[in-house]
Amino acid sequence: MKEILVFGNKGENLQYKTRIGVYSIIFNKKRDQILVIRTTRGGYFLPGGGLEEKENHEECLQREMLEETGFQVFMGEYLGQAQKYHLAMGKYPTLNHAHFYMATLGEKVQEPVEIDEEPIWVHISEVENLLFHEHQVWGVKQAFVKLGI
Secondary structure, three states, X not given: OOOOEEEOOOOXXXXXXXXXXXXXEEEOOOOOEEEEXXXXXXXXXXXXXXXXXXXXXXXXXXXXHHHHOOEEEEEEEEEEEEEEEEEEOOOEEEEEEEEEEEEEEEEEOOOOOOOOEEEEEEEHHHHHHHEOOHHHHHHHHHXXXXXXX
16 A cells, blocks of 8 residues: 655644545646635635545535535546645644545536635646645645646
């Protein structure tokens, strides 16, 4: 079994809660930009998020995309998984176990539910500097490798 890459530092004497997440890497037609979520707090993240009870990866990604962007999404090839130790919201010890997928944007079917988040396109050269989590940068780099970028 392939070892899972782990990012972040595990603090001593902290009780970490594992949160399984599913994230999409969506390119524009030219493959020179990817879709990211910008928060009103100034953070940048890949579209996606945590699995809810009894959801599979595809259901999670579809729900998260509707909430964050209002768009349908079509899940593509699995790119891999990575973990990151961090303090969610600056205070909750969390181990994010992230699964990354190539995906394609579908039709806009509703207005986004998340009012403090905005979907934007960013040039692929900006991804490494913008994305908040290193394991999400790793996921994007897996997509670059897959596409020969």
